[in-house]
Amino acid sequence: MKNKLSKNAMNILVPVTSVIIALFIAGIVILLIGKNPLSAYWVMLKGAFGNKAALAANISKMMSLVLTGLAVGFGFRAGIFNIGAEGQLMMGAIFSTIVGLNLGGVSPVFAIPITMLAGILGGAFWASIAGYLKATTGAHEVITTIMLNWIAVYLTNYFVAGPLAVGQGVPKSPEIAQSAQLPPLMTVQATTLPSGIIVSIIAAILVYILLEKTTTGYELKAVGFNPYAAEAGAISLSKNIVLTMAISGALAGLAGSMEVMAIHHRIFGDFSGGKGFDGISIALIGQNNPIGIIFAAFLISSLRTGSNAMQFAKVPDDIVTIIQGIIIFLVAADRIVRTFILKFSSPKGGESK
Amino acid sequence: MKKAVLLVLLMALVVSSFAFKVIMVSDVGGLGDKSFNDGTWAGILKAKDKYGIDVQVIQSKEQSDYVDNLSNAAKEADVVVAVGFMMSNALFDVAPQYPATKFIGIDIAPPEGGKVPKNVQLYLFKEQESAFFVGYLAAAMTKTGKVGFIGGIAIPPVERFRYGYMAGVKAYNDIYGDNVEVVVGYTESFTDAAKGKSMALAQYAEGADIIFAAAGACGNGVIDAAKEKSLKLYGIDANADLATVIDKYFEKGEGYFAIGVDSDQDYMAPGYVLASALKRVDNASYYGVRDAYRNRFKGGLQVLGALEDGVSLSQMKYTKGLVPARILAEIEYLNYAIKSGLLVVPDNENDLNNFSADIEFPF
Numbered sequence: 065m066k067n068k069l070s071k072n073a074m075n076i077l078v079p080v081t082s083v084i085i086a087l088f089i090a091g092i093v094i095l096l097i098g099k100n101p102l103s104a105y106w107v108m109l110k111g112a113f114g115n116k117a118a119l120a121a122n123i124s125k126m127m128s129l130v131l132t133g134l135a136v137g138f139g140f141r142a143g144i145f146n147i148g149a150e151g152q153l154m155m156g157a158i159f160s161t162i163v164g165l166n167l168g169g170v171s172p173v174f175a176i177p178i179t180m181l182a183g184i185l186g187g188a189f190w191a192s193i194a195g196y197l198k199a200t201t202g203a204h205e206v207i208t209t210i211m212l213n214w215i216a217v218y219l220t221n222y223f224v225a226g227p228l229a230v231g232q233g234v235p236k237s238p239e240i241a242q243s244a245q246l247p248p249l250m251t252v253q254a255t256t257l258p259s260g261i262i263v264s265i266i267a268a269i270l271v272y273i274l275l276e277k278t279t280t281g282y283e284l285k286a287v288g289f290n291p292y293a294a295e296a297g298a299i300s301l302s303k304n305i306v307l308t309m310a311i312s313g314a315l316a317g318l319a320g321s322m323e324v325m326a327i328h329h330r331i332f333g334d335f336s337g338g339k340g341f342d343g344i345s346i347a348l349i350g351q352n353n354p355i356g357i358i359f360a361a362f363l364i365s366s367l368r369t370g371s372n373a374m375q376f377a378k379v380p381d382d383i384v385t386i387i388q389g390i391i392i393f394l395v396a397a398d399r400i401v402r403t404f405i406l407k408f409s410s411p412k413g414g415e416s417k
Numbered sequence: 418m419k420k421a422v423l424l425v426l427l428m429a430l431v432v433s434s435f436a437f438k439v440i441m442v443s444d445v446g447g448l449g450d451k452s453f454n455d456g457t458w459a460g461i462l463k464a465k466d467k468y469g470i471d472v473q474v475i476q477s478k479e480q481s482d483y484v485d486n487l488s489n490a491a492k493e494a495d496v497v498v499a500v501g502f503m504m505s506n507a508l509f510d511v512a513p514q515y516p517a518t519k520f521i522g523i524d525i526a527p528p529e530g531g532k533v534p535k536n537v538q539l540y541l542f543k544e545q546e547s548a549f550f551v552g553y554l555a556a557a558m559t560k561t562g563k564v565g566f567i568g569g570i571a572i573p574p575v576e577r578f579r580y581g582y583m584a585g586v587k588a589y590n591d592i593y594g595d596n597v598e599v600v601v602g603y604t605e606s607f608t609d610a611a612k613g614k615s616m617a618l619a620q621y622a623e624g625a626d627i628i629f630a631a632a633g634a635c636g637n638g639v640i641d642a643a644k645e646k647s648l649k650l651y652g653i654d655a656n657a658d659l660a661t662v663i664d665k666y667f668e669k670g671e672g673y674f675a676i677g678v679d680s681d682q683d684y685m686a687p688g689y690v691l692a693s694a695l696k697r698v699d700n701a702s703y704y705g706v707r708d709a710y711r712n713r714f715k716g717g718l719q720v721l722g723a724l725e726d727g728v729s730l731s732q733m734k735y736t737k738g739l740v741p742a743r744i745l746a747e748i749e750y751l752n753y754a755i756k757s758g759l760l761v762v763p764d765n766e767n768d769l770n771n772f773s774a775d776i777e778f779p780f
Binding site for chain 1: 445473475476477478479480481482484485486487488489490493502503505507510511514515529570571572605606
């Protein structure tokens with residue numbers, strides 16, 4: 065019984081063990097550069113959770129990471145590798161900004177959902193292009209989404225330097241209407257706790273329900289599990305491919321929308337900071353489970369926020385890149401960790417037999 | 418163990434609270450960018466050597482780190498240095514929250530319509546002045562009568578480079594009764610070297626032989642293009658030493674050149690980069706830290722030009738031998754004229770159109 069841990073327990077144990085191993089290995093690295101790993105981690109912990117401002121900074125990073133993680137994770141479940149969350153996030157941000165700019169005087173009750181919807185549609189539209197190409201021509205989504213990422217980057221640059229350009233300095237768009245901005249839950253000095261986090265959590269729950277409790281979700285998963293069997297079972301492959309891409313893109317687009325509505329209130333070049341790509345690692349760590357992805361996003365945002373503080377203790381923040389790399393390696397090569405866990409839990413199990 | 422750790426932390430805290438502490442928050446480019454961040458850091462290190470202050474650098478990985486890093490730095494340091502115009506918004510959000518900390522903004526313009534907070538000293542540069550020198554130099558050195566300008570995105574500092582460059586060319590035309598033309602293009606990017614290269618090759622094909630790139634890392638592509646075209650013209654391979662390159666230039670009587678920007682980029686392709694239009698961010702950060710240390714911190718905006726050593730022409734370590742001595746002397750005189758206010762380099766389209774160089778060389 066004990067050396068055959070349940071599948072659910074394993075799904076939690078693998079990432080948790082990976083994190084512990086990663087912290088341990090990175091601790092050795094910190095020791096090798098002549099710093100005390102315990103004090104470094106203590107500073108990191110304080111930097112991520114130590115006070116209200118730290119927590120607010122942490123959660124404002126987590127907000128979009130949950131959504132891009134969901135975007136990629138959802139795709140994985142349906143057998144699609146959406147590497148284009150970055151571009152879809154940008155399209156979502158562009159759509160939200162353009163709509164949000166024109167909603168001055170509209171009550172927030174309408175302005176907020178409309179702006180959000182614009183972002184969702186922007187992302188869904190961008191991803192659907194790749195979905196449509198795959199369904200009709202077989203063009204692989206990895207290639208098309210990467211290409212679409214670049215188009216989105218250039219479109220963003222075009223908009224902030226051209227039709228939407230405003231003011232001096234960084235090429236940027238004007239601020240969206242006050243009524244389309246999501247109010248912060250809390251403000252600590254210059255740091256705000258964005259209410260967008262609530263949207264992210266709700267999105268995760270909705271994706272969970274969609275995947276686990278609906279027929280559509282069942283069909284999507286069936287396609288991901290074995291497309292040939294699914295097709296034999298009268299599930300339309302091309303319809304599901306486009307649908308998967310659209311939903312995945314909608315989630316990434318919502319991430320862009322949140323960045324605009326809850327944090328920056330505008331777009332400018334390179335505002336995303338690679339959050340779309342981070343979605344891939346987060347989906348992996350969260351085992352493609354929507355609830356797992358919430359925790360994975362929180363883990364990554366905590367590491368990042370903590371690493372900023374760690375720099376003040378003169379520990380290079382690259383340590384966090386090492387930690388993140390090891391976690392992803394271990395989660396991806398989960399056999400190693402599974403064997404490790406079983407070895408540790410088997411002596412007791414062995415004796416009882 | 419825990420107690421020991423706590424003790425060490427406490428000691429560190431006590432020690433650091435005595436020393437004058439400067440923390441630089443880098444933009445996402447980070448240290449090692451051979452440009453703004455490295456330049457600013459060099460200035461801070463100079464202040465450290467001179468005044469024995471405590472210095473530290475905090476690197477930002479994404480835009481949303483700026484507020485976080487500036488706030489944390491403000492809590493620990495006497496002076497916080499923010500680098501690069503990308504940090505403007507974060508700086509003006511954070512600074513008023515920490516009135517006891519002094520902030521220095523390098524290449525950051527005052528907020529639109531707003532006042533500069535009292536504890537913030539901003540430094541901007543008269544890019545047009547250093548661009549004026551390279552414009553004059555390019556006009557004097559061109560063999561085709563055509564020179565190029567490649568900008569990144571048409572933001573104000575890039576435009577100031579362009580105005581200065583075109584004014585430099587115009588000054589040469591006025592003085593020598595020549596008619597050197599300027600071809601202008603923008604890459605719409607500060608990072609895409611490939612784009613810089615293809616645009617440079619296009620301008621060379623149009624007949625330009627010297628191109629000034631004010632386009633960040635796109636400029637690396639422009640330098641590449643200059644080298645590639647020259648190698649073909651000279652018929653030498655890429656490893657040819659500087660002496661060969663110079664010999665070939667005089668043998669052929671022509672060559673292709675790039676002109677670097679911001680930091681001294683002459684070394685990136687010795688013999689192919691004619692000069693660089695420098696923006697001395699190192700001096701700006703040094704002045705800022707020095708003033709704060711000596712309690713002479715004022716706050717507000719300071720625009721550094723040639724007079725304040727804020728901008729200059731590079732040393733031209735590798736290419737000085739290519740330039741006729743008379744031209745070098747003229748540039749030296751122009752430098753004097755700008756510093757003493759005899760010559761004002763235009764920093765906008767209007768002034769550029771009305772610009773004419775009333776300069777008589779005393780030699």
